[in-house]
Amino acid sequence: MNAEIIAVGSELLLGQIVNTNARFLSRQLADLGINVFYHTCVGDNPNRLKAVIKIAEERSNLLIFTGGLGPTKDDLTKETIAKHVNKRLIMNNEALQSIELYFERTNRQMTENNKKQAIVLEDSHILPNEHGMAPGMLLEGGSHAYMLLPGPPKEMEPMFLKYGYPVLRSLLQEEDVILSRVLRFFGIGEAMLETEIEDLIDAQTNPTIAPLASDGEVTLRLTAKHKQMDTALRLLDETEKQILSRVGDYFYGYDETSLMHELIKYIKDKKLTIACAESLTGGMFQQVFTAIPGAGELLKGGVVCYTNEVKENVLNVQKTTIAENGVVSEQCARELAKNVASLMNADIGISFTGVAGPDELEGKPVGTVYIGISIKDEPVQVEKLNFGGTRDAIRVRSVKYGCHFLIKRLNGSQNAK
Amino acid sequence: MNAEIIAVGSELLLGQIVNTNARFLSRQLADLGINVFYHTCVGDNPNRLKAVIKIAEERSNLLIFTGGLGPTKDDLTKETIAKHVNKRLIMNNEALQSIELYFERTNRQMTENNKKQAIVLEDSHILPNEHGMAPGMLLEGGSHAYMLLPGPPKEMEPMFLKYGYPVLRSLLQEEDVILSRVLRFFGIGEAMLETEIEDLIDAQTNPTIAPLASDGEVTLRLTAKHKQMDTALRLLDETEKQILSRVGDYFYGYDETSLMHELIKYIKDKKLTIACAESLTGGMFQQVFTAIPGAGELLKGGVVCYTNEVKENVLNVQKTTIAENGVVSEQCARELAKNVASLMNADIGISFTGVAGPDELEGKPVGTVYIGISIKDEPVQVEKLNFGGTRDAIRVRSVKYGCHFLIKRLNGSQNAK
The missing domain is CATH 3.30.70.2860 (Alpha-Beta Plaits)
Known part of the structure; x- marks a missing residue:
């Protein structure tokens, strides 16, 4: 079975949004063992959409449409397909009820044109929309199958996973x-x-x-x-x-894990707490850490210490350390990691100091980064890295390496790099 | 003039990457007043690519290709187009020199197949690649024009802006x-x-x-x-x-500004410094702030204060404040803003405390957020907000509202909301 993914919507052709649906569906279809040979994107124009359908039918046997199921006049995917395959559009009572419930739940007033969204292709298999109004559809028509999905990813993705994927699997008659x-x-x-x-x-x-x-x-x-x-x-x-x-x-x-998710598992398992001193990363480590629900309990807190003044006055880095080695140094990273753990009363202290650019600092080139790790009374370990790339890339890499080194320390690996 | 944007690359059809190039080019073409009626994506397959070119020629007169200009065997965009329009492929010495320089600059060894990238379509106008190896091309062929661009956005975008956009403008013979x-x-x-x-x-x-x-x-x-x-x-x-x-x-x-960029302009113009106490935002305000080069000088530093312990011990919030009002409160936001400014010796203190979810806190619902702003000796101002949405959306919105309120304060507007 070969599939073509057809996005319908002028907002895509104007460059107002990116077609992430094509990517999502391509991955899912690859998982199902269905080849995707084409993506197409066409505007809210019935003639051009019709022409696109004809071309797709000649080269693919599964046509998946995203978008154009909304309540307004320019939403015309199902109308165009209905005419093309010679099917009627009929009111679906379950879909209508679900739309009415949706308005009740979100406390909004339903308008007449919202009812249009409950109209479906005759003889199609309905894919319920649990995150919006327009239901999806699968229509089998001889040598071709047509799947219609809503455009917004937050509606389309859960609908496809729950209802679209299984129905395609059964269509495949795949026994494997x-x-x-x-x-x-x-x-x-x-x-x-x-x-x-x-x-x-x-x-x-x-x-x-x-x-x-x-x-x-x-x-x-x-x-x-x-x-x-x-x-x-x-x-x-x-x-x-x-x-x-x-x-x-x-x-x-x-699968869908990340270095930070893995690090948080280790910290939680070992019943530890962490604190963080961030110079070049400017809060990024802690922001990524606290983006994970529940992680907040493990992070005592941290200090963003962009200035020398804060490094000295809040984090007690010794004046001589900075005078002799600079802030982009092993020594400074060491004191920052140790002192932030002690200030925040945490088991682990991690520090980031370096040169994110665009200009060099203390004669050290852009991309020079020191990461300090202090765990309880163990000796503080400092790793030096040299990154290429943009300011943002250097910061992102620093945070990832911070996770990586700390995971290695916590799981007792000798090979920390 | 009507354009079609054709992405070539199997990695798109497998869902490994998103086609952001189509979006970027659509915006640029909209700016030029060129209609884009179709986006197409096809794999690294010469027969399917050829068929796609034929279809595109029937409905568009400007065909813009992205991808397939690389050094390996499966990169075949220019080879397929050359055959189709009956043009030879010839070595371009300037492009070859530029590739040799690129290898010199990045200190890597050039291989024989990299030379392939300097081969271009006869009679085409060359678009130099200043961020990679493969040059772009524009070929005018009677009723159609073909523009070939590299796939990686970091090469394609600057090439299009500097060389592609002007050449299309001249092609349009647009006098407006x-x-x-x-x-x-x-x-x-x-x-x-x-x-x-x-x-x-x-x-x-x-x-x-x-x-x-x-x-x-x-x-x-x-x-x-x-x-x-x-x-x-x-x-x-x-x-x-x-x-x-x-x-x-x-x-x-x-245009391309952001709330944070605008805020930073105000702080810089008024020669102020800022410090930040972040509870629910977990470092996000400071991370966005320091993502902007040069902004670091204005940010004295800040504290991520997820735990009550850090709010009390590091930021000196009074025990009674938390006991009587909770941490998600106007009073706590007030003390956090005032005290972080004083701890960091900054002119401005801004604080974020609230409930990012997924669970409610202190009986306050998810989305309750307090933002405190302290400027020198002026009375501290606290704004209360109630957001819907996900944990991430609540944090992003909080940071944006923080910028918004602070901008309003700094430009002396009475209408702070």
């Missing part, structure tokens, strides 16, 4: 179970990781191995297919084991 | 000057703003007025067209004046 697992790596480049496991990638059939690099991390997506769930799982486990025997030192977690 | 201006608003919803200026939007012809809402902000994009630059400018000015006479209270800046 498809299992995916993402392995996440940090501290190794994509090229290096691929070289280490090149023979495995070249020999891949089941599971398949797909590498992807972004934001200084590399992931490998393993996808296995088998009639038996047990066997599919075993295939994943075996390939994972082979991969980790070579590059396991850089592996940090599965 | 097109000027755009974006007006940015905060503290007013999109529906409300549109209602206030509905008659202006309905009557729009020159300039056009395009509203867009995102992240709690609303923008209006004005675009004027005229033979004379002076007149186009005057048309923009007049429409802006009409709009601001109605909703000027919510206006905060032009």
Whole structure:
């Protein structure tokens, strides 16, 4: 089965929004083993939409539409498809009730044109919208299937996962179970990781191995297919084991986790608390930390210490330390980590000091970063890094390396880099 | 002139990356007055790409390609187009030199297949790549023009702005000057703003007025067209004046600015310094502040005070304040703002305390936020807000409102909301 994803909406062609739906659906379809050969985007224009449908039918047998199911005049996806496939549009009572409930719940007044959203394609399978009004639809018509989904990602994504994915699976009459697992790596480049496991990638059939690099991390997506769930799982486990025997030192977690999520698990498991002194990162470590619900209990607090004055007066870095070594130094990182833990009465202190740019500082080049880690009475450990890239990239990398080093310390690994 | 934007790359169809290039180019083309009726995305497959080119030629006369100009075997955009339009591929010496320089500069070893990137379409106009290797091209072929751009946004965007945009303008033989201006608003919803200026939007012809809402902000994009630059400018000015006479209270800046950029201008102009106490925002205000180069000098420092212990011991909030009012209270916000300014020896203190969720706190619902502002010896001002939305949205909104209130205070406006 080959699919084409068709986004309908002039706001996309004006560049007002990015088509993230195409990406989301492409990933899901890849998981299902359905090939996606084309994405198309067309405006709110019935003639152009009709032409796009005809082209898509010639080259794909599953057409997935996003957008154009709204209440206003320029929303015309289902009207255009209905005419094209010669189906009537009929009122769906369940959808209407769900819309009425939606207005009740959000305490807003329902208008006449909202009813339009409860009108669906005759003979279609309805995909309920639990986060908005317009229901989705799947229509099977001979050699083609048409799936209609709402445009807003917060409605479309949960609808597809809960109702769209299973209905496509049943359409596929796929008897195989498809299992995916993402392995996440940090501290190794994509090229290096691929070289280490090149023979495995070249020999891949089941599971398949797909590498992807972004934001200084590399992931490998393993996808296995088998009639038996047990066997599919075993295939994943075996390939994972082979991969980790070579590059396991850089592996940090599965699927949708992040370095910060993993770090927080360690801190929680070990019943520790943490405090943070941030110079170049300016609050970013703590912001990422506290973005995770419940993490706040583990973070006693921290200090953003952009100025020398605050480093000295609030965090008690010795004047001589700064005079002799500068603030971008191992010594300063050491005192910051130790002193912030003591000021905040936390078990762990972590510090970031360095040069984010655009200008160099104290004669040290942009990208020079020191990260200090103090754990209870253990000796403070300081790591020096040299990054390339923009100001923002240097800050993001610093925070990630901070997590990475601290995870290594907490799990007792000798190989901290 | 009608354009179609064609992205070439299997990584898009697998959902590994989002097609942000289509959005970027659509905006630029809208600015140029060129209609974009379609976006298409196709994989690294010469037959499918060829078919896509044929379809595009039937419905558009400007075809803009992104991607597929790389050094590896699966990069085939220019090869496919060359065959299709019957042009030779020739080595471009300037591009080759630029690639050699690129390797020298980044201290890497050049390989034989990198030379492939210096091969261009015969008779095409070259668009130099100042941020990577593959040059862009514009080929005019009778009724159609073909623009080839590299895939990575960090190469494509600057190339298009510097070389692609002007060459398209000259292609248009457009004698009119097109000027755009974006007006940015905060503290007013999109529906409300549109209602206030509905008659202006309905009557729009020159300039056009395009509203867009995102992240709690609303923008209006004005675009004027005229033979004379002076007149186009005057048309923009007049429409802006009409709009601001109605909703000027919510206006905060032009084009690519942000609330934080505007705030930093005020603080700098008035030669002030600032310190920040962050409870629910967990460092986000300071992170956004210090993301702007040079802003660090103005931020003395700050404290992330997630725990009561740190609020009391580091920021000297009185035990009775917390016992009687809780930490999510006007009184606590007041002391935090005052005390952080004094601890950091700054002119301005700003504090954020509230409930980011997912659970309520001290019996106060998720979304309750207090923002305290202390300026020198002036009385501390505290604003209370109630937000809906996710944990992340509440934190982002809090930071924006913090900027908004502080800007209003610093420019002496009475209408702080």
